[in-house]
Amino acid sequence: MSGKISVYRFMSAGCNGCDVQILECLVPRYKLAELGVDVVFTPEEANVLAITGGINVKGREELKKAYEKLKPPKLVVAVGNCAVTKEIFDKGYPMVGPPDQIAPVKFYISGCPPRPQAIVTAIAKALGATLEEKEGYWATPEGFRGKHEFDSEKCMGCGACAQVCSSDAIDVLEDYGKRIIKVDYGHCSFCAFCQDECPTEAIKLTREYHLLTDNRNTTNVTNEVELFKCASCGTYFVPARQIDWALERIESEVSEYKDFRNNLKAAMEICQNCRREIRNIKNAKKLLSQLSLKVQTI
Amino acid sequence: MPEIVQIGPYRPQLVEPERFELVVENNKIIDVNIELGYVHRGIEKLFTTKTYMQNLALAERICGICSGVHTLCYAQTAEGVIDVTIPDRARYLRCIYTEIERLHSHYLWFGVLAHSLHEPDVFLRTMGEREQVQDLLEYLTGNRMNYLINTIGGVRRDINPEKAEKTRKVMESMKKLSNYLISLLDDNGRLTKKTKGIGILPKEKALALGAVGPTLRGSGIKSDVRKDDPYAAYGELDFEVITEEDGDVRAKSLVRARETVESIKIIEQALDKLPSGEIAVKPGEPLEKEEVGRAEAPRGELVYYIKSNGTNVPERVKVRTPSFANDFTLIEMLRGDLLDNARVIIESIDPCFACTDRVTVVDVKTGKKRKVILK
Numbered sequence: 001m002s003g004k005i006s007v008y009r010f011m012s013a014g015c016n017g018c019d020v021q022i023l024e025c026l027v028p029r030y031k032l033a034e035l036g037v038d039v040v041f042t043p044e045e046a047n048v049l050a051i052t053g054g055i056n057v058k059g060r061e062e063l064k065k066a067y068e069k070l071k072p073p074k075l076v077v078a079v080g081n082c083a084v085t086k087e088i089f090d091k092g093y094p095m096v097g098p099p100d101q102i103a104p105v106k107f108y109i110s111g112c113p114p115r116p117q118a119i120v121t122a123i124a125k126a127l128g129a130t131l132e133e134k135e136g137y138w139a140t141p142e143g144f145r146g147k148h149e150f151d152s153e154k155c156m157g158c159g160a161c162a163q164v165c166s167s168d169a170i171d172v173l174e175d176y177g178k179r180i181i182k183v184d185y186g187h188c189s190f191c192a193f194c195q196d197e198c199p200t201e202a203i204k205l206t207r208e209y210h211l212l213t214d215n216r217n218t219t220n221v222t223n224e225v226e227l228f229k230c231a232s233c234g235t236y237f238v239p240a241r242q243i244d245w246a247l248e249r250i251e252s253e254v255s256e257y258k259d260f261r262n263n264l265k266a267a268m269e270i271c272q273n274c275r276r277e278i279r280n281i282k283n284a285k286k287l288l289s290q291l292s293l294k295v296q297t298i
Numbered sequence: 299m300p301e302i303v304q305i306g307p308y309r310p311q312l313v314e315p316e317r318f319e320l321v322v323e324n325n326k327i328i329d330v331n332i333e334l335g336y337v338h339r340g341i342e343k344l345f346t347t348k349t350y351m352q353n354l355a356l357a358e359r360i361c362g363i364c365s366g367v368h369t370l371c372y373a374q375t376a377e378g379v380i381d382v383t384i385p386d387r388a389r390y391l392r393c394i395y396t397e398i399e400r401l402h403s404h405y406l407w408f409g410v411l412a413h414s415l416h417e418p419d420v421f422l423r424t425m426g427e428r429e430q431v432q433d434l435l436e437y438l439t440g441n442r443m444n445y446l447i448n449t450i451g452g453v454r455r456d457i458n459p460e461k462a463e464k465t466r467k468v469m470e471s472m473k474k475l476s477n478y479l480i481s482l483l484d485d486n487g488r489l490t491k492k493t494k495g496i497g498i499l500p501k502e503k504a505l506a507l508g509a510v511g512p513t514l515r516g517s518g519i520k521s522d523v524r525k526d527d528p529y530a531a532y533g534e535l536d537f538e539v540i541t542e543e544d545g546d547v548r549a550k551s552l553v554r555a556r557e558t559v560e561s562i563k564i565i566e567q568a569l570d571k572l573p574s575g576e577i578a579v580k581p582g583e584p585l586e587k588e589e590v591g592r593a594e595a596p597r598g599e600l601v602y603y604i605k606s607n608g609t610n611v612p613e614r615v616k617v618r619t620p621s622f623a624n625d626f627t628l629i630e631m632l633r634g635d636l637l638d639n640a641r642v643i644i645e646s647i648d649p650c651f652a653c654t655d656r657v658t659v660v661d662v663k664t665g666k667k668r669k670v671i672l673k
Contacts, residue, residue: 011336011337012336012337013336013337013338013339014337014362015358015359015360015361015362015365015444016337016361016362016363017359017362017363017365017443017444018362019362020362020363020406020443021442021443023406023409023425024425024429024432026425027422027425027426027429028422028426029426029429053337054339056335056336056337056338056339058335058336058338059336062336087359088344088355088356088359089339089340089341089344089359091344091347092339092340092341092343092344093340093343094338094339094340095339095340112441112444113362113442113443113444115436115442137429137433140436141433141436141437141440143437143440143455144436144440144441145440145441164351164352165352166348166351166352166353166354166355166356167355189355189359189444190441190444191354191355191446192440192446193351193352193355196454
């Protein structure tokens with residue numbers, strides 16, 4: 001893109017965090033001036049539309065109007081996760097966004113909110129320019145909550161992260177004997193509850209914050225875990241690692257159960273559907289004989 | 299090129315869209331209509347679809363600028379429902395984080411005021427130095443905004459001696475900025491002439507319209523939840539409630555500028571007195587009860603109401619934000635003032651929603667509407 005860049009900011013149904021970050025971009029240290037970018041306050045003067053927020057019923061018509069008034073090349077950028085996916089407001093009743101259903105979005109900048117550093121770098125990238133990022137404030141401090149990372153050695157695919165996620169950004173999918181944990185960081189509110197709750201410390205929020213993409217479907221981090229086949233009926237039902245983890249935990253918590261390890265393991269290797277089949281002693285015995293287990297008498 | 303970006307014709311619309319219809323005659327505002335709803339997200343309904351913990355993240359996204367105090371107030375109210383007492387160290391840490399947030403919020407507002415008064419130097423200096431506060435928040439909490447530092451049962455991150463040292467350093471430097479801002483508003487100050495005598499909100503009107511926070515204190519009424527109904531560790535810390543008598547834009551600005559000094563005082567005291575021990579306790583199960591909690595947000599009194607049915611999802615959450623209380627005082631302030639002053643007056647309540655660039659002017663004689671852009 002060449003020529004003068006004039007940005008008009010449009011906001012509907014967000015928290016205004018991203019709007020403040022755009023305002024902060026104007027502070028000289030973020031070098032927006034060096035890129036020759038101008039922030040204007042009517043859509044008629046602008047050729048770039050920066051959308052923040054997830055767009056509600058009232059904002060939809062206003063967004064359409066603003067887009068029509070833009071000067072060519074009518075570049076639309078979604079700033080922040082509300083504009084990317086509606087984030088935590090996804091299921092809100094007045095929401096009609098995200099903006100890419102109303103206007104064609106060219107770039108998506110993820111973050112909640114994205115740092116001004118991320119916004120300015122994204123603009124530079126879109127312009128084909130590079131910024132010097134030497135000074136200390138370009139790096140993120142220790143403990144910054146950025147893009148997710150899985151430790152595939154540790155992850156057992158239990159899905160606890162999906163349970164505690166505050167904005168439904170984590171999906172647990174099952175496919176051909178594999179369980180896939182999929183984190184959509186374009187949908188994430190970066191609360192780090194997943195990191196806090198993970199029983200094996202397998203998911204971590206890294207210090208990576210440059211989250212620019214031109215394809216909405218690429219804002220994912222995934223991890224695959226092998227599933228275990230039910231010892232009785234042969235359907236995949238639980239990650240193999242989760243059985244080992246649960247056994248270890250039972251052993252460490254209740255020492256008396258140590259002797260029953262094999263029995264516990266065998267019990268865990270039967271899927272919930274087969275367990276439901278055990279309605280009477282006859283069925284139970286049949287199942288046990290199938291699995292060639294001894295009946296424990298107490 | 300640089301000068302355009304720094305001072306240029308951009309509009310720092312801090313804020314969300316909100317439409318004001320001003321009825322104007324001879325450049326004088328005679329009536330005002332306010333239209334809200336461009337930012338409506340159905341949050342109160344969403345509250346009843348998430349667990350108490352997940353709602354922390356939702357609460358702070360009501361407003362990005364005062365996100366910390368939203369989690370604080372929500373957590374305090376939820377702690378009443380769950381019946382849990384937080385550790386002493388957490389109480390002090392909550393004060394520190396909340397006051398740092400007040401600093402960034404007030405400085406940001408000051409930057410916007412300076413911009414609407416066409417004072418680019420003040421805008422750039424305030425915003426530039428404010429970055430230190432933002433960096434500090436990022437360093438302490440892991441995010442520049444929506445830091446999710448308060449949790450039900452305490453806080454999520456501790457302040458170690460190294461972090462305390464850094465905080466003190468930033469506070470030293472912020473004292474200079476606060477003094478500079480106050481000096482801009484004293485009798486011969488640069489901003490005094492432009493803000494004195496406009497947008498007056500008399501004492502009785504402020505009370506009658508239910509104003510809160512700096513808007514109310516600017517009209518000479520001593521009201522501050524931190525003092526009136528102390529929460530966290532505010533009861534054990536020494537600070538003053540700032541009031542100004544005039545009720546105009548200058549008074550409201552001065553209240554905020556002087557409050558930053560008090561905030562720095564609170565942060566330094568809390569760091570000195572910081573008790574040792576745990577920073578959070580594990581909350582139990584919610585009880586079947588109702589609870590109301592309040593806190594002093596940068597813009598005024600924030601109220602949360604939670605009704606619990608004993609499950610891990612609240613049955614009803616109601617939020618009364620300070621900007622909602624203050625918004626209607628604008629009608630009183632704008633009425634009778636000049637159109638030229640409208641933008642400054644609207645910004646003087648520090649509205650959390652105000653896309654004030656599109657104002658519809660209604661010509662009362664012909665009934666015709668036309669749009670103008672406030673300069």
